[in-house]
Amino acid sequence: MPSPRARLSVVGPEGPADEPLPEDFDGVFRRFSPHVARIALSVLGAADEVDDVVQEVFVIAHRHLDAVRDRGAVRAWLSRVTVREAARKLRRRKLRRILGLGGDVADSPHLADHGVTAEQRAMLLSIYRVLDRLPTAERLAWTLRHVEGERLDAVAELCSCSLATAKRRIAAASARIREVTGAAIDGREDGDG
Amino acid sequence: MAEPLSFAREAAQRAESAWDPARIELALAATHRGIARGRRRRRIATSLAAAVMVALGLGALWSMRDRLGQRDEATVLTQATDRSESSAAGWTIVVGASQIAAVLEGTDVRALPDDGTRAGLELLAGMIEVDAHGLYVLAGGRRLDIDEARFRLTLLPRGFELHVLAGTVDFGGRSLTAGTTFVFDPDAAPAATAPTPALVPPAADVVPAPTRRTAKPGAAAKPLWRTLVQSREWTKAYDEMKRADPSTVRSSVDALMAAADAARFGGHPEEAPSYLREVLDDHRRHAMAPLAAFTLGRVYLEQLGEPSKAAAAFADAQDLAPTGALAADALAREVEALAKAGKTELAQQRARLYLERHPDGRRVAAVRRHAGL
Incomplete structure (x- = not known):
């Protein structure tokens, strides 16, 4: 698995030779749609809206990807758009829940369905239930850090906030998860591991 | 627990792997359908907007016919x-x-x-x-x-x-x-002798600085060099700017843009990039940032003979406002700069993008000429 640093690093102006040019929309889609789907699934937890996010991200990309200057920056650009679109989904989901129109992801196909043990599945589901009740910004920062394994500076960039704010959001989410589930998922907020 | 959720990361990795070529092609087809739907919606919205504009235009024409009778x-x-x-x-x-x-x-x-x-x-x-x-x-x-x-x-x-x-x-x-x-003509027209009130309002974010002129008590005095920029006395403006308190030069985006003008028209174009870059580095979200990048490109291309840097600046102008009014011209100038920098392949690639986006653009001929298409 590539390191988080490798996933977000910006390479030289020409970019890796095996990556498609920003102008090659179909090539970009074939190369990066799994990556977009993965981020969406990590952030949303449930799989039922992942396809929607992928489509929405690439509809946006079709209109604006030309503005990305080099192929090495395409992946990071798509990551940012994906996080933003996933955040919109989360906010809508929260609104649906408030209005009593559903929005509970417990019954949907889930990240936890992808080959984990029963114990790990239970832990993930309980964590995502807590995440569902957290402010979207805290949830985003926490999942990017602990599920996607991004570096703190990458989390800050993806969430369009400062490093200090990213750390504060991750710590707040960790504290809430620890309080509700007893799972100690912390200890890396101040580092850059 | 050093990596308490590494299994979640691995699950995400497996989910990513589940996107096999067949699924990708299905999703790609669905995305193209979504893009086509978006285009149709935009076309309808554009048609509606055009209809409204035509109606407003007819109204404006009617109004102007009335005004013609009041000509002095x-x-x-x-x-x-x-x-x-x-x-x-x-x-x-x-x-x-x-x-x-x-x-x-x-x-x-x-x-x-x-x-x-x-x-x-x-x-x-x-x-x-x-x-x-x-x-x-x-x-x-x-x-x-x-x-x-x-x-x-x-x-x-x-x-x-x-x-x-x-x-x-x-x-x-x-x-x-x-x-x-x-x-x-200021020498002939009576208007030339008429006092003109303040031509330009003081920028709200300009730090008041003492000038050699006597200001009214309580009035925010504009530095002399900026007054000279306004009156297009470039050489004097540049000289005065060099003598002025440096804080007046870097006090705001307007001041930086004025400083760049004083430098590029006052015979020191090599100093203009530093002011424009400061706008781009420190005020990247300011409305003037795309213009700063575009101006930087022009200075490099037309005054300093550095086409590679010019191409980067024109590209930056597009990145700052991909759908802005400067974007098309910035792309065209980028083609010109890349061609002059000897980056023929990249120039042709950007030229094709210009021709695709702006088939009826004003710079089609120039873009073709510079890119050799």
């Missing part, structure tokens, strides 16, 4: 033929709600601070065609005020020539209506 003959020096042909050269920019197009090569303008009711612009050289909606324009050291009008403005060695195509332009207490051509 004393200000009419000549009756020009209709010169409403579209601009043939140069760039187009948006200042506030107004659109400004360069008509002649070498035309140059700079944005001025909003005066609270109108956006501002100064014509520094050449000829512009303006579709103005709440705008004031400085030309030849004089101020024109426009609520709604379309006009051409040419800077003369002394003064300016104004041709009003539609609407009304206010100048020196007079209203110049559609069809009017007005030549202002």
Whole structure:
């Protein structure tokens, strides 16, 4: 698995030779749609809206990807758009829940369905239930850090906030998860591991 | 627990792997359908907007017919033929709600601070065609005020020539209506001797600094060098800027843009990039940032002979405002800069993008020529 640093690093102006040019929309889609789907699934937890996010991200990309200057920056650009679109989904989901129109992801196909043990599945589901009740910004920062394994500076960039704010959001989410589930998922907020 | 959720990361990795080629192709087809739906919606929205614009335009024409009867003959020096042909050269920019197009090569303008009711612009050289909606324009050291009008403005060695195509332009207490051509010569026209009130409002974010002139108590004094920039006394402005408190140069985006103008027109173009880069580095979200990047590209390309840097600056102008009014011209100038830098392949690639996006653009011929297409 590539390191988080490798996933977000910006390479030289020409970019890796095996990556498609920003102008090659179909090539970009074939190369990066799994990556977009993965981020969406990590952030949303449930799989039922992942396809929607992928489509929405690439509809946006079709209109604006030309503005990305080099192929090495395409992946990071798509990551940012994906996080933003996933955040919109989360906010809508929260609104649906408030209005009593559903929005509970417990019954949907889930990240936890992808080959984990029963114990790990239970832990993930309980964590995502807590995440569902957290402010979207805290949830985003926490999942990017602990599920996607991004570096703190990458989390800050993806969430369009400062490093200090990213750390504060991750710590707040960790504290809430620890309080509700007893799972100690912390200890890396101040580092850059 | 060092990696308490590594299994979640692995699950995400497995989910990513589940996107096999067949699924990707299905999703790609669905995305293309979504793109087509979006296009249809945009076309409908554009049609509706066009219908509204046509209705508004008919209303405006009706209104202008009434205004024609109020024309002040004393200000009419000549009756020009209709010169409403579209601009043939140069760039187009948006200042506030107004659109400004360069008509002649070498035309140059700079944005001025909003005066609270109108956006501002100064014509520094050449000829512009303006579709103005709440705008004031400085030309030849004089101020024109426009609520709604379309006009051409040419800077003369002394003064300016104004041709009003539609609407009304206010100048020196007079209203110049559609069809009017007005030549202002400061040595001949009575208006030249009339006192002109403050031409440009002080920028709100300019730090007041002491000047050599006596300011009224309580008034925010503008540094002398900026006053000289306004009056287009570039060499004096540059010299005075070098003597001024450096904080007045870097006090705001407007000050930095003025400093860049003083440097590039005051005989020191090599100093202009530092001011423009400061706008781009420290005020990247400011509305003037795309113009700063575009201007930086022009300085590198036209004055400093550094086409590679110019290409990067023009690219930056597009990144800052991908759908902005400068984007098309920035892309065209990027092609020119890349070609001059010897990056033929990249120039052709960007040229093809320009031709795809702007098949009827003003710079199609130039782009083809520079890229060798």
